[in-house]
Amino acid sequence: MLAYPVLGISDVQLVASSNFRSTRFRAHSVLPGFNLALGYTLLYLSLIVLIPLSALFIKSATLGWEGYWDVITNTRVLASLRVTFFASFAAAVINVFFSLIVAWVLVRYSFPGKRIIDALVDLPFALPTAVAGITLATLYAPNGWLGQYFAAYGIKVAYTPLGIVIALTFIGLPFVVRTVQPVLADVEAEVEEVAASLGAGRLDVFRRVILPAVFPALLTGFALAFARAIGEYGSVIFIAGNMPYISEISPLLIVSKLEQYDYAGATAIAVAMLLISFVILFAINALQWWTSRRGSR
Amino acid sequence: MRCNGGLAEEVADNVRSFPATKDFHPRICLLIDTALLYLLLFLGLPLVAVFVEAFSKGWSLYLSALNEPDAWSAIKLTFITAAIAVPANLVFGIAAAWCIAKFEFKGKSLLITLIDLPFAVSPVVSGLVYVLLFGAQGWFGNWLQAHDIRLLFAVPGIVLATIFVTFPFIARELIPLMQAQGKEEEEASISLGASGWQTFWLVTLPNIKWGLLYGVILCNARAMGEFGAVSVVSGHIRGMTNTMPLHVEILYNEYNFVAAFAVASLLALLALVTLLVKSLVEWQARRSGEPLHGEVK
Numbered sequence: 001m002l003a004y005p006v007l008g009i010s011d012v013q014l015v016a017s018s019n020f021r022s023t024r025f026r027a028h029s030v031l032p033g034f035n036l037a038l039g040y041t042l043l044y045l046s047l048i049v050l051i052p053l054s055a056l057f058i059k060s061a062t063l064g065w066e067g068y069w070d071v072i073t074n075t076r077v078l079a080s081l082r083v084t085f086f087a088s089f090a091a092a093v094i095n096v097f098f099s100l101i102v103a104w105v106l107v108r109y110s111f112p113g114k115r116i117i118d119a120l121v122d123l124p125f126a127l128p129t130a131v132a133g134i135t136l137a138t139l140y141a142p143n144g145w146l147g148q149y150f151a152a153y154g155i156k157v158a159y160t161p162l163g164i165v166i167a168l169t170f171i172g173l174p175f176v177v178r179t180v181q182p183v184l185a186d187v188e189a190e191v192e193e194v195a196a197s198l199g200a201g202r203l204d205v206f207r208r209v210i211l212p213a214v215f216p217a218l219l220t221g222f223a224l225a226f227a228r229a230i231g232e233y234g235s236v237i238f239i240a241g242n243m244p245y246i247s248e249i250s251p252l253l254i255v256s257k258l259e260q261y262d263y264a265g266a267t268a269i270a271v272a273m274l275l276i277s278f279v280i281l282f283a284i285n286a287l288q289w290w291t292s293r294r295g296s297r
Numbered sequence: 298m299r300c301n302g303g304l305a306e307e308v309a310d311n312v313r314s315f316p317a318t319k320d321f322h323p324r325i326c327l328l329i330d331t332a333l334l335y336l337l338l339f340l341g342l343p344l345v346a347v348f349v350e351a352f353s354k355g356w357s358l359y360l361s362a363l364n365e366p367d368a369w370s371a372i373k374l375t376f377i378t379a380a381i382a383v384p385a386n387l388v389f390g391i392a393a394a395w396c397i398a399k400f401e402f403k404g405k406s407l408l409i410t411l412i413d414l415p416f417a418v419s420p421v422v423s424g425l426v427y428v429l430l431f432g433a434q435g436w437f438g439n440w441l442q443a444h445d446i447r448l449l450f451a452v453p454g455i456v457l458a459t460i461f462v463t464f465p466f467i468a469r470e471l472i473p474l475m476q477a478q479g480k481e482e483e484e485a486s487i488s489l490g491a492s493g494w495q496t497f498w499l500v501t502l503p504n505i506k507w508g509l510l511y512g513v514i515l516c517n518a519r520a521m522g523e524f525g526a527v528s529v530v531s532g533h534i535r536g537m538t539n540t541m542p543l544h545v546e547i548l549y550n551e552y553n554f555v556a557a558f559a560v561a562s563l564l565a566l567l568a569l570v571t572l573l574v575k576s577l578v579e580w581q582a583r584r585s586g587e588p589l590h591g592e593v594k
Contacts, residue, residue: 026402031483032493037396041408044389048460049414052426055436059429098335105332109325117333119576123340125515126568126575128522129420130542131561134549135343138350145346146338170339231419234524234542238549251421255529258425263434270422277417 060271063264071268079245080253081272087161087249088229091168092176092222099176100218106177107184121177124170129234136167137239159241164249167235172225179221180214187213216292223284230277347565350558362556363563370536371544371560374452378527378540379520382459386516387509390467395501398475399483409472415464423461424529427454450532455540458526463516470512470590471505477588478504507582507589511575518571522564 026034060068071077106118124132140147140158150157157163187210195205233251240247250273257266321329352359362368393412397405415423429435431448441448448454482504486496502509524542531538539547541564548557582589 026400029400029480029484030487031399031480031496032487033497034396034400034402037392038400038402041389041393041396044392045408045411048457048464049411052430052461053414053418055429056422056426098331101328102332102335105329109321109329111329115576117336119572120336120340120344122572122575123344123568126518126522126571127344128524128542128545128561128564128568130524130545131347131522131564131568132343134545134557134561135346135350138554139342139346145342170343173339227417231422232525233419233421233528238546251419251525254419254421254425258428258529261434263429263432266425267429270419270425273419274417274422281417 056267056270056274059264059267063268067264068268068271071265072272076244076248077250077253077269077272080248080250080269081276083161083164083247084230084250084273085276087164087168088226088232090165091172091229092226094165094169095172095176095225096218096222099173099221100180100214103177103180103184107181108189122174124172124174129171129232130238132170133167133235133238136170136235137163140166140239158239159243159247161240161247163239163241164236164247167239168229168232171232171235172229175224175228176218176221179217179224183214183217184210216288219284219288219291223281223288226284227277227281230273344565344569347558347562350554351562353558354555358555359559359562362553362559365556367536367539368544368556368560371539371541372563374455374539375521375541377452378456378459379517381456382463382520383513383517385460386463386467387513389464390471390512391509393468394471394475394505395497397472398478399480412468412472413465415461420462420523420525421529423526424458427457427461427530449530450534450538452538454530455527455538458530459520459523462523462526463520466516466519467509467512470508470515473590474505474508474588475501504587507578507585507587511578511582511589514571514574514578518568521567 063071102121106114106121137158139145140150140163142148142151142156142158144158147157155162157166192205192209195209196202200208231251233249233255236249237252240249240252242248242252250269254266254269257263257269393408396402397409428449430437431441431454432438433442435449448457482500483496486500487493491499521540522542523540524546527540528543528546531540531543533539533543533547535547541560545557545561545564548554548560579589
């Protein structure tokens with residue numbers, strides 16, 4: 001504003017009128033750069049994310065409802081969706097259970113090497129999925145370090161749906177640990193001691209004090225791990241064996257449709273995956289809202 | 298781990314920051330051992346296995362697997378991709394965080410949700426959307442072909458897909474951090490006569506430097522390691538459009554395991570460096586008393 005002293009009285013009006021206008025869309029602020037920052041943000045967001053994603057929905061609309069339904073209800077597509085969702089669900093459940101223990105141990109006890117282990121929890125975030133994929137496939141192959149013990153009992157892990165669950169468990173591990181950890185740290189050890197000194201057993205303390213406190217965080221972690229697992233591709237394809245109807249995941253089916261230049265079919269599966277995972281995330285959010293409301297009463 | 302249950306009192310088990318030398322109750326030992334076994338199985342073993350497999354035929358084969366033109370071009374392409382994608386998302390992240398954290402305007406929470414959108418999309422679908430835009434049958438396919446511009450199955454497509462999947466990393470790190478810091482310091486700087494740029498460089502940037510670095514490291518790790526999205530748009534042209542993760546896949550599918558794990562070991566090294574720098578940044582931020590993630594009390 002001081003940059004235009006020559007404008008004299010009119011710039012007062014300008015400022016006044018611009019302030020008047022700005023109260024509608026945004027509150028007044030002395031800081032500069034709002035228009036530039038928001039303009040750039042919206043432009044970049046539109047170019048990189050919104051326009052490309054809208055192409056997905058517009059493309060699937062060209063199929064028409066019947067064409068879309070035909071692609072989705074194809075038995076191979078349905079089988080892949082079933083494999084994807086069940087394996088993701090199983091992996092997320094495994095992670096909720098064990099990650100609670102991991103988070104608990106990392107928050108409450110100190111032991112040699114704890115800081116290194118704590119840092120290592122983020123490995124699945126940092127390790128490229130293809131590396132995780134070939135490594136897990138090698139470890140769990142029938143002659144691999146771990147696979148040989150399963151093979152001794154006649155259990156095949158790699159190249160079966162079980163292998164998919166293993167890969168997805170690896171991918172989802174940090175999500176649950178990292179959402180539960182800070183919440184668990186906030187539960188005062190004193191509260192538990194009070195509960196214990198008032199005669200609550202260990203199981204009671206866990207059930208009545210700890211679980212209610214961490215339950216929303218557990219749900220969030222579950223949702224994040226689940227959502228990530230549904231879309232996961234790189235770590236799964238090496239260990240899955242990719243047999244149609246048995247161990248073929250939906251993202252792989254999208255890729256193979258693309259390789260056959262079946263763009264519409266690939267798009268239809270992609271839209272179905274997106275919609276189903278939105279519904280699941282929405283349901284979990286609603287559940288979370290409900291539990292936090294119940295807890296605050 | 299030393300476990301001598303008879304010495305420990307059960308009441309004391311729950312106390313936080315247990316001295317490392319003190320003996321734990323057997324039940325606690327079981328808990329810690331479960332957690333450690335779980336992490337060892339899912340994180341420790343894969344990490345070790347990458348390097349063991351890479352060096353399984355000795356140093357000379359390891360080096361010759363890396364010292365190969367296709368491997369070099371994959372390494373080069375990976376670095377070029379990250380060198381474009383990370384700064385692009387850095388500028389966007391700062392712009393988005395500036396308008397979201399320092400100003401009040403309508404539709405802010407919608408904007409935050411939209412920025413998070415790429416996290417909810419499967420990597421394969423992230424690649425697919427660019428195929429729909431720029432592919433031969435895509436929206437701009439004919440126009441691009443007429444003007445002899447190649448985006449898909451070429452470096453620009455790889456960079457775009459990488460930008461898409463790493464889109465939210467820096468923004469979602471900076472937004473809560475800058476929101477927690479408020480805008481009083483910037484307002485003071487502006488009212489004392491500093492320009493917008495001076496305020497940003499001298500006031501804002503020093504405040505967010507650790508959070509910024511944290512976001513850049515995670516963004517870079519994902520950019521270099523991305524597999525699914527890049528795989529869809531790359532076209533897998535050896536020596537031309539193969540990034541390191543794609544090169545790993547090709548070698549692995551050719552049963553050239555030593556070479557595949559040799560390239561994979563470089564990516565695993567990158568992951569370890571990422572975790573190390575991340576821990577250092579967290580430690581530095583804690584030491585200097587600047588919150589890293591903008592936790593709001």
